[in-house]
Amino acid sequence: xxxxxxxxxxxxxxxxxxxxxxxxxxxxxxxxxxxxxxxxxxxxxxxxxxxxxxxxxxxxxxxxxxxxxxxxxxxxxxxxxxxxxxxxxxxxxxxxxxxxxxxxxxxxxxxxxxxxxxxxxxxxxxxxxxxxxxxxxxxxxxxxxxxxxxxxxxxxxxxxxxxxxxxxxxxxxxxxxxxxxxxxxxxxxxxxxxxxxxxxxxxxxxxxxxxxxxxxxxxxxxxxxxxxxxxxxxxxxxxxxxxxxxxxxxxxxxxxxxxxxxxxxxxxxxxxxxxxxxxxxxxxxxxxxxxxxxxxxxxxxxxxxxxxxxxxxxxxxxxxxxxxxxxxxxxxxxxxxxxxxxxxxxxxxxxxxxxxxxxxxxxxxxxxxxxxxxxxxxxxxxxxxxxxxxxxxxxxxxxxxxxxxxxxxxxxxxxxxxxxxxxxxxxxxxxxxxxxxxxxxxxxxxxxxxxxxxxxxxxxxxxxxxxxxxxxxxxxxxxxxxxxxxxxxxxxxxxxxxxxxxxxxxxxxxxxxxxxxxxxxxxxxxxxxxxxxxxxxxxxxxxxxxxxxxxxxxxxxxxxxxxxxxxxxxxxxxxxxxxxxxxxxxxxxxxxxxxxxxxxxxxxxxxxxxxxxxxxxxxxxxxxxxxxxxxxxxxxxxxx
Amino acid sequence: xxxxxxxxxxxxxxxxxxxxxxxxxxxxxxxxxxxxxxxxxxxxxxxxxxxxxxxxxxxxxxxxxxxxxxxxxxxxxxxxx
Numbered sequence: 271x272x273x274x275x276x277x278x279x280x281x282x283x284x285x286x287x288x289x290x291x292x293x294x295x296x297x298x299x300x301x302x303x304x305x306x307x308x309x310x311x312x313x314x315x316x317x318x319x320x321x322x323x324x325x326x327x328x329x330x331x332x333x334x335x336x337x338x339x340x341x342x343x344x345x346x347x348x349x350x351x352x353x354x355x356x357x358x359x360x361x362x363x364x365x366x367x368x369x370x371x372x373x374x375x376x377x378x379x380x381x382x383x384x385x386x387x388x389x390x391x392x393x394x395x396x397x398x399x400x401x402x403x404x405x406x407x408x409x410x411x412x413x414x415x416x417x418x419x420x421x422x423x424x425x426x427x428x429x430x431x432x433x434x435x436x437x438x439x440x441x442x443x444x445x446x447x448x449x450x451x452x453x454x455x456x457x458x459x460x461x462x463x464x465x466x467x468x469x470x471x472x473x474x475x476x477x478x479x480x481x482x483x484x485x486x487x488x489x490x491x492x493x494x495x496x497x498x499x500x501x502x503x504x505x506x507x508x509x510x511x512x513x514x515x516x517x518x519x520x521x522x523x524x525x526x527x528x529x530x531x532x533x534x535x536x537x538x539x540x541x542x543x544x545x546x547x548x549x550x551x552x553x554x555x556x557x558x559x560x561x562x563x564x565x566x567x568x569x570x571x572x573x574x575x576x577x578x579x580x581x582x583x584x585x586x587x588x589x590x591x592x593x594x595x596x597x598x599x600x601x602x603x604x605x606x607x608x609x610x611x612x613x614x615x616x617x618x619x620x621x622x623x624x625x626x627x628x629x630x631x632x633x634x635x636x637x638x639x640x641x642x643x644x645x646x647x648x649x650x651x652x653x654x655x656x657x658x659x660x661x662x663x664x665x666x667x668x669x670x671x672x673x674x675x676x677x678x679x680x681x682x683x684x685x686x687x688x689x690x691x692x693x694x695x696x697x698x699x700x701x702x703x704x705x706x707x708x709x710x711x712x713x714x715x716x717x718x719x720x721x722x723x724x725x726x727x728x729x730x731x732x733x734x735x736x737x738x739x740x741x742x743x744x745x746x747x748x749x750x751x752x753x754x755x756x757x758x759x760x761x762x763x764x765x766x767x768x769x770x771x772x773x774x775x776x777x778x779x780x781x782x783x784x785x786x787x788x789x790x791x792x793x794x795x796x797x798x799x800x801x802x803x804x805x806x807x808x809x810x811x812x813x814x815x816x817x818x819x820x821x822x823x824x825x826x827x828x829x830x831x832x833x834x835x836x837x838x839x840x841x842x843x844x845x846x847x848x849x850x851x852x853x854x855x856x857x858x859x860x861x862x863x864x865x866x867x868x869x870x871x872x873x874x875x876x877x878x879x880x881x882x883x884x885x886x887x888x889x890x891x892x893x894x895x896x897x898x899x900x901x902x903x904x905x906x907x908x909x910x
Numbered sequence: 911x912x913x914x915x916x917x918x919x920x921x922x923x924x925x926x927x928x929x930x931x932x933x934x935x936x937x938x939x940x941x942x943x944x945x946x947x948x949x950x951x952x953x954x955x956x957x958x959x960x961x962x963x964x965x966x967x968x969x970x971x972x973x974x975x976x977x978x979x980x981x982x983x984x985x986x987x988x989x990x991x
Contacts, residue, residue, distance in 0.1 A: 334958055341930070367951050528971040529950065535958055 300326055300335045308342055316351045321683035324379050325675075328703055329543035330515075333372070336539040340371035348383025352867025354779075356382040356553065359405045361394035362416030364532035372539045376546030381555040381663060391530075394421075398449050406456065411779065412549065413453050414506075415446075415462040418532045419488055422446075422465060428473065430482040439487055443494045450503050457784040459552065461504040461545075464492040466512035466520060501761040502782040504552045504710045511544045512537075544705060551708030553779065554769035557686060558660055560602060560707075561651055563669035564613040564620055564642075568596055568632065570694065574619050584629025591694040596631035598698045603636055606716030607707050608723055610639040610654045612667070617642040638723035647674050648681035658723055659832045661771060661868060666706045668697075711761060718809075725805045726833050732805075743838055743905035746803045750842055751909045755789035755796040763798050763813040770829035771868040775861065775875065776890075778827045780815070793818045794826075795850050799843065801834055801906070808834060812843055816850055823851040823897070825861045832871070841902035844879050851897040860884065861893040917964075917983045924959045928952060938980025960986070 303326025310319035319342070327339055349355055356377060360366060370386055377384040387408040389397040394415065397405040405413070422442040426435060446462065453460045471477035471484050478485035492509055499505040512520040515537055522534030533541050550556050565572045569592045570582025582589040583596075603609050609632075613620045620642035624634045634640065639657050641650045647669070655662050663684040669675050670690050679687045688704050690697065709716070729746070736742035755763055764782035767774070780788070788794040799812040811834045815827035825847060830839065851859050861876045863869075877883075879902065881893035918936070926934045929947045942948040948956070957970045960982070966989045976982050 332962075334955070334962065337955065368954065524969045524971070525954070528969070528974070529954065535954060 297332065297335070300331055303327065304335065304338050304342065307339070311342060311346065316346055317683040319346075320379055321679050321687075323375075324686060325679055325689065329540045329705075330703075331539060333536050333539050336372045336375060336542075340375035343375050343378040344371065346378065348378055351383075353378065353381055353383040354553070354555065356384045356549070357387070357409060357411045358384055358414065358549070359387040359389065359397075359408055359410035359412070360414045360416055361389040361397050361405060362532075363392045363394050363421055364416070364418060365391060365530045366416060368531070368535055368538050369533075369542055372542035373546060376543045377549065380546050380550040382546075382550075382553075395449065398452055401456075410458060411781070412459045412461060412552070414545065415449065415460065417446075417463060417465060419465040419468060420532075422488070422491055424484070424487045424491065426482050426484070426487055428476075428480075428482060432481045435482055435487055435490070439490045439494055442491055443498050446495065447498055450500075454500075454502050454783040457781055457787060459502060459504065459781040459783070461506055461549065461552065462495070462499075463506035463508035463545075464495050466509045467517070469517035469521065501711060501764075504548065506545065506548055508541070508544070511540065515540050547705035547708045548710070552710045552768075554765075554771075555663075556708050557607075557666045557706040558664040559608040559610055559638075559654075559658060559666070560599065561610045561612050561654055561665055561667045561685075562599065563647075563671065563674065564611060564615065564623075566670040566694075567668060567690075567697075568592060568599075569623055569627075573623055574615055578622055578626055581623060581627075583623065583627055588694060589629070591697070593629055593631060595694060595697040598701070600631050600636060602707060603720055604717065605712060606709070606719045608658060608660075608720055609637045610658070611637045611641060612647055612650045612654060612669075613642045614644055614647070615642040635724070636720065638720050646677060648677050651678055651682055651685060659726075659772075659835070666701075666704070668701060670694075711765065713762065713765075721806070722808065722833065728805055729803075740905070746805075746837065746905070748801060748803045748837065748839075748906045749909045750839070750906050751800045752846060753798055753800075755785055755798070759798045759810065760786055760789075762810045763796065766798075766810060766813045766831070767815075767827060767829045770831070771866070772832050772871045773830040773835065774866075774869050775828045775872055776826065776864045777866045777869065778815070780827070785815070788815060797846060797850075799839070799846070801839065812839065814843065814847065816847060818854050818856060819860075821857045822860045823847065823854060823856040823858070825859065828861075835871075838904040838906045840875060840879065841904040842906040842908070845901045845904065848895075848897065848899070848901060857897050859895045859897060861895075862890055863893070864890040914983055914987055917986050918979075920963055921960070921979065921983060921986075924956070924963050928956050928959050936979050938978060938983065940979040941977070964989075 303322050307319040307322040310322060323339055323343070327336060366388055370388060374384055374386060387405060387410065389405050397403040424438050424442055426438055450460050450462070465488055467485050467488050473480070473483055477483040478489070480486060495505055520534060520537050521532065522536070525531035525534060562568060570588045571580055573581055583592050584590070599609065611620065621634055621640070623630050624632055639654050641654055643650065651665065651667055652662070655665060661684070662682050666686045666688070667675070667678050668688065668690065675687045675689070678685055686704065686706055688700055690700050733742050736745065753759060761782055764785055768779055785796060789796040795814070795816040797814040797816070798810055801808040801811045808831070812830040813827070814825065817824045817826045828843070830843070847859055861881055863873060863876060865873065876893035879895070881895045883891060884894040885892040922934070922936055925936050926932055929945060929952065942953070953974060954970055957968050957973050961968050964986050966986065973982065976985065
């Protein structure tokens with residue numbers, strides 16, 4: 271009997287140029303999912319509706335079905351449901367109108383309440399350079415420059431010299447950098463996609479084999495863009511997305527000639543999905559932690575029944591597939607994704623393969639949290655989030671068992687729970703299809719993230735050995751270093767402010783360029799704090815934007831890593847603010863609290879620090895403390 | 911030759927879905943001017959939906975030149991199995 275995937279594959283082959291997902295089982299599942307999501311919205315249960323859509327539609331779902339889902343999400347008041355506002359402007363030289371509904375859909379599913387402005391057809395450069403343009407009047411948080419190979423002047427005669435090719439590419443890159451700089455000067459975060467390589471070229475093989483070929487030049491350009499993009503510019507590897515989808519299906523000449531669509535209507539959902547996931551990464555809404563089932567997920571078989579010698583891991587096709595999946599998971603960990611295990615097993619049995627199996631890639635120490643037991647998995651997953659002090663919307667849960675997936679989806683709608691295929695050979699593709707973990711940069715803290723979280727677990731154990739809090743804090747031997755927005759810390763400050771949800775008093779999301787501008791403004795102070803203790807280096811843990819307003823110093827932005835909560839860092843930070851207030855001759859510190867769906871944790875922070883309520887405005891509370899007050903007591907030493 | 915009335919019935923279903931109007935009726939003489947939402951954007955969505963329903967490949971430019979719904983039904987009658 272033919273499986274759904276076989277039917278899909280046959281259709282792809284038969285259709286050839288235009289890929290239509292005609293798998294009726296999949297269509298039925300999608301239609302059913304949209305209907306259930308619609309019912310959930312009607313009942314007012316938006317989180318459930320979004321969870322159903324996340325579980326039933328994907329990047330490759332039929333474009334018309336994505337439009338149906340988009341109609342549903344466009345009717346949701348995202349901001350009222352705690353979704354994060356995002357103002358996105360798109361400028362391109364081709365027709366992008368059909369991109370807007372699926373982009374709105376995927377941004378909503380990523381956790382945004384999006385407002386999207388599309389610059390009028392073919393006005394990209396004018397929209398960017400004219401300060402009075404509609405694009406700038408829209409006041410976007412993020413500007414996406416949508417480009418194709420046609421936007422780059424790379425005309426080269428057959429046989430052009432290597433120097434001529436390099437010069438043409440350099441000119442093309444410089445033209446893009448000039449536009450980026452114009453936008454960054456206005457404080458915009460910029461996203462630009464590289465150029466999908468066209469499917470056909472008159473030079474045939476030479477197009478990519480000769481140094482003067484069109485594909486050679488375009489590939490060189492795409493690579494040079496990666497070198498040229500500064501950290502305030504998010505480069506979107508669209509050439510890869512197009513290639514993975516299939517170049518002949520990516521561009522449909524019927525729609526290019528008819529209406530200047532650079533991307534085939536049927537590929538528009540793929541484009542929207544990839545863009546939305548990257549924007550999620552750029553704005554701090556990428557997932558952070560991968561929660562993994564063990565039996566039949568990280569090896570074949572059941573360790574409790576089959577034993578160490580009986581599970582499929584390493585030898586044989588199935589065993590190789592599990593090794594490959596483990597290696598993929600390990601690579602995710604190495605770039606900063608936190609791993610957690612969640613298994614129905616005796617703890618000792620579950621740990622056995624990671625300790626003793628000769629072919630295991632993952633080791634026990636790769637997991638920041640290891641939960642094995644017999645309780646229900648929704649509770650275990652919730653416990654993992656609590657232990658790590660991260661939101662449920664930071665988790666992706668992988669389990670081969672559809673029942674477990676359903677339970678987690680129903681009880682924890684914010685957790686992403688991708689469908690998994692029967693065949694472990696496709697596990698990597700199934701996990702990657704969601705693009706859950708897109709990031710826009712990589713730093714030393716990303717590399718050490720699991721260690722950072724594991725060290726925190728050690729601190730928790732250490733803490734249990736103390737009866738008094740002061741003794742515990744003193745024993746941590748905490749030393750903080752502070753500084754401003756230097757070239758090294760500026761992107762990290764922007765990243766911390768962009769990613770923090772729980773310990774973020776005001777929910778402000780300034781871009782890197784905006785923070786750089788504030789750092790140059792004498793009325794503003796930009797500060798960062800790093801913390802190390804006896805268990806290790808916590809890295810950058812807090813960022814502050816302070817604004818002098820006459821006799822007042824306003825705490826415009828205070829974002830802190832939840833890892834260091836309740837260890838005296840709040841008091842230490844307050845002392846830094848106090849010091850800056852006195853340096854400036856201010857008489858009062860003003861702190862604002864703007865409640866969001868996630869920052870209840872710090873609702874009482876200013877009161878706890880002895881600030882008094884000084885007023886309320888539009889849901890925000892204003893707190894004040896005199897600048898001549900005593901510094902706050904703290905066990906954190908300042909290594910200035 | 912497929913039944914033309916049946917084609918018009920299937921087209922009605924497609925139109926109702928695309929234009930989000932369960933009461934929408936179409937006839938041979940219906941044109942884009944008769945349906946407010948039938949703009950250049952929805953034209954493309956309509957072509958895609960017709961392609962799926964009738965399992966044919968259409969060119970949006972070619973469909974755009976058709977005089978009315980009747981001409982579309984004739985085209986589909988000639989092409990569809």
